[in-house]
Amino acid sequence: MSYKIKNSNIIVNRNKKYSITTVRDREKNDRPREKMLRLGAETLSSPELLAIILNTGTKKEEVINMADRILKEYGKNSIINEKNPNNLEKEFGLPIVKSCQIVACFELGKRFFKKEGLETTTIRNAKQAFDHLKDMGKLNKEHFRGLYLNSRYKLIHSEIISMGTLDTGIIHPREVFRPALEYSSSAIIIAHNHPSGILKASSEDLEVNKKLNEAGRILGIEILDHLIISKNKFVSLL
Structure with missing residues (x-):
């Protein structure tokens, strides 16, 4: 029995339809953007914050699941220091626009971090x-x-x-x-x-x-x- 994708959110076989969950399917108060507005950015998980940056998922993957997969497979410290969007595109099959969004976000954060003189990590052993x-x-x-x-x-x-x-x-x-x-x-x-x-x-x-x-x-x-x-x-x- 073969599967066939009919549209962006439904996978269909001969007798059944399987829905792919999207952010819109979540309770409104549990959606990342609404949660940030209601409770503050500090209450969001890392995947939720990254999901806001990505804005949307793809036809095959909901945005929060995508964000969670990227952070788990790439590593938080690794992705913070990634400078080449092409690496993210190749590694995760992301659209190049989303790869650029991720790199730009962390690069901007690092620049502010450096500007404030907060880089105090010393490594001696x-x-x-x-x-x-x-x-x-x-x-x-x-x-x-x-x-x-x-x-x-x-x-x-x-x-x-x-x-x-x-x-x-x-x-x-x-x-x-x-x-x-x-x-x-x-x-x-x-x-x-x-x-x-x-x-x-x-x-x-x-x-x-x-x-x-x-x-x-x-x-x-x-x-x-x-x-x-x-x-x-x-x-x-x-």
């Missing part, structure tokens, strides 16, 4: 680095991230370098060190997650680690640490 990156342990896909520090160990930039299996052919030193040069960083902490929960470094992990440390010595930008992260646990390769 592996535990502090893990505390900043531990959301990676919840991700279902492997992410490779970089934390960029100034000479006083203040975090000045965070970037998703790649997504997918760690591979020496994918992780090129220029992708890791480009932000360091752009932001005049003195040192870098790199990290990737193991969705399997196994913290043992693979041969590819060790090869990437060696390659990046050699590049760092040539450029005079130190790799302070390389963490492997799983849920609530981490191990350092240095």
Whole structure:
């Protein structure tokens, strides 16, 4: 028995109709925008706030479910630091307009954050680095991230370098060190997650680690640490 999509909200088979829930199907007071007006933005969950930014879902996915999926699969810290809308479009099948809305929203927030001088995160050891990156342990896909520090160990930039299996052919030193040069960083902490929960470094992990440390010595930008992260646990390769 085959299914066929007849319109934006109904999936039909031979005998039955299955409705796809939309925001309009919710009680009015439970809709994100109305809830914000009634109770204030601080009462909304992260998916509800992101749903307001996205405004609408797609033919196949209700907007709050879409927002929740994006935050769970991408990670809150990761999406905050995503700068390329094309990555979101490719990873989640989002329309490019919605991908641009997400990146623009978080970029604007970061600019205000920097303007007020609120960036006070200091990272001096592996535990502090893990505390900043531990959301990676919840991700279902492997992410490779970089934390960029100034000479006083203040975090000045965070970037998703790649997504997918760690591979020496994918992780090129220029992708890791480009932000360091752009932001005049003195040192870098790199990290990737193991969705399997196994913290043992693979041969590819060790090869990437060696390659990046050699590049760092040539450029005079130190790799302070390389963490492997799983849920609530981490191990350092240095």
